Amino acid sequence: MDTTQLPKYQQIIETIKEKISKGEWPIGSKIPSQRKLAEEFGVNRSTIITALEEQAADGLIEGKTGVGTKVINNTWTLLASRQSANWSEYIDTGIHRASEKIVQEINDLEMDPAFIQLSKGELSPEIFPVQTMQKVLKEAADELSELGYEEPKGYLPLRQAVSEYLAASGIYASPSSILIVSGGLQALQLVSLGLVQRGAPVFLEKPSYLYSLQLFRSSGMNLKGLPMDKEGIITKSISLKKYEKGKSILYTIPSYHNPTGILMTEKRRRELLDVCRIEQLPIVEDDIYRELWLDEMPPPPLKAMDKNGQVLYMGSLSKTLSPGLRIGWVAAPEPVIDRLADLKMQTDYGSSSLSQRAAEKWLSTGLYQKHIENVREQLRVRRHTALNTLDEHLSGIAEWNSPEGGFFIWLKVPSTIPIRLLYRQAISRKLLLNPGSIYSDGPNHFIRISYAYASLGELQEGILILGEEIRKLL
């Protein structure tokens, strides 16, 4: 490949990758010292270090102080052929793909309290309603008489509460066409295991929610990214080949999209429903940020406008109340729910009864709705702080949207800046951000920052650091 168009730093990475994959630097071999490499490429040592760090994060090489850097792998997919102890062969050959190394790294660093977390798609512990949760748990405890295996579709009182709750957004689903799941992610897992065929196309926004990409890919689906504008998916790019009909699905996050924050307009929603009806393309509507509107209520869910049972709707308590509960729901035509419920039984026998009981209390008592009002209030303050700080420190060196709800600001940096390098530089300053490259393939100049998790002070500090690092790389 011609690497001369790439920034220096990327050229180095490509060259090293080539050497490894061609066997020039075989597994187990030591690679030249940083000094030597710096000479060879005519760059200074820090550029080499960054390039090597990226390779290490990808699992290709491993550096030990004093010992030097060794090649430990050629490509992730070639690992299977590595000669080693029993299990390690298995680890790399399973049906389900491992997360990219960088995603694993982000997961790990998200647990590190030393970092400013602008990556976490989660409400700040400051917003967590400790006292109310304690009260709810104690009430649930008092009412407890047994904790056996639940019905396949989930604890009936919870399904009733969800049914009533959904009616408020115009979705009419009886408890028997609702399935309780262990969070929205599990809903996607069940859909991809149970409803879609291997090799079938899955249409989705490009970029899209990280784990949905991973899941659909692992299940052997064929991802088809759809471009977006400010109103959501551009529907004219949806078209199915004949043999794809009756096999594909479309996955969308219409409200406060992850990672871009975009809210699909009502007009676009109707258009999307129309196109999908004509193409016979069922829709999976992931609406877990819906309640987090900050300026005005979002348009009705696709599911509420759906006359043909075309939409599978999913929601969750993770973004509004607590991810630790692991409670979400799916509403869809009953035979679909039956199928997913059967699958859920086969997968984990249902969600935690404790969590289901706690969730039921929150929803049925109105405590949930009251809590969300407070959440919105707090998120408005956070969004305000984030936008102000961005104005102050990043004007002229980045572009961003002002989100109408949800957690995220999708930040565009100048295209000369290697996004992964920016990510690494931020890490070296104990700032965790999500590089846009994990949300879609191809070249990428975006950073996702969340204003939901960090404290206001950290939010300001983090954005300040980000500005500094961008400037350094310009």
Place this chain on the structure above:
Amino acid sequence: MDTTQLPKYQQIIETIKEKISKGEWPIGSKIPSQRKLAEEFGVNRSTIITALEEQAADGLIEGKTGVGTKVINNTWTLLASRQSANWSEYIDTGIHRASEKIVQEINDLEMDPAFIQLSKGELSPEIFPVQTMQKVLKEAADELSELGYEEPKGYLPLRQAVSEYLAASGIYASPSSILIVSGGLQALQLVSLGLVQRGAPVFLEKPSYLYSLQLFRSSGMNLKGLPMDKEGIITKSISLKKYEKGKSILYTIPSYHNPTGILMTEKRRRELLDVCRIEQLPIVEDDIYRELWLDEMPPPPLKAMDKNGQVLYMGSLSKTLSPGLRIGWVAAPEPVIDRLADLKMQTDYGSSSLSQRAAEKWLSTGLYQKHIENVREQLRVRRHTALNTLDEHLSGIAEWNSPEGGFFIWLKVPSTIPIRLLYRQAISRKLLLNPGSIYSDGPNHFIRISYAYASLGELQEGILILGEEIRKLL
């Protein structure tokens, strides 16, 4: 096929199936009346009804009073080609197989309080420690400060508690080589998604735990049933072809096996470890009934004798404390745990924090161990009642083992009795049993009954009914 060797009832089923699959009775068509069929086959109407009921349970036909019986499907796998609304095509084409209709039926009937439940593999609500659980939950509530996404491997204090708990059975696993899962079933799901290759052989006891069969099959594994004797798996039948090496796993339930109740002896455990070491066959040890010994402690787990990191060990609170908690654990070499943890993140982002906190309290305070002593006491009484009642009503018409622990009695009925018919007859008397046929392929003359769930009175009544129905079919 030559059906003349089969019992009359089975002949009828086969004939009907043939007519449907050949299209003689197309989908949507009404089939002849029961009276006509009875004439045609020269049997009385009740035999026809039973045959039709079985077909209905398999989803082939559907009867409506007054309207007659219609063909609604040809085979489960052919459903995909059915002309109908969008989703139904999807329901049947997913990667993961649907449960057999009969398993779905059992799941449904297990929720029916009108039935005597000799099928449920679950402790009776009578044994559930309500007060202690309430106390534990309230303590956990008091200590709560947040409920965010957990670490990928699970809540650290719980992993520490599990680590100490496992040490008591001779298993040394540090918290970093332990993964918390939402029950044992999820552990199997992760193993089958993450460690095993599609098409790879999976060795397991024949018969084996229902959902493990289903899971491994759905993941495209090639099941190889191993015969058992009273001491467990007969190891000499384990042998791998060359191309299978490094691809297969062995799944075993060495303690109080489900469904047979067999306890693998220490000698056999050592043999199994040896054979598997030589064949380079990693072992998945499902030890979720281990604590339920009733006479004497079982031999050490395979994992405790494992010198080579060959064994992946799994346990759960479902059978000893509460299935509704959905808490189990896996102990294995750290890279394997890392892989499974990554996969768990991709699947459902971890188990309920509430459940994890409650589980931690039970284990770390010693309440769990105390509770299990009480469980054993109660199970001894139940086993005693079950065995006495069997002696009284089934002597001479069935054979059974006296289990040394766990929940199950594996009952052999005379081979002239069609096991599914017996199952149906029992259902008609509001008694739910598990026919042996769901635990392995091929002809089967076994019934699994559980003495763990029903009350003592129901246990006696259920066994009495079973005896009567067996006699009727002799």
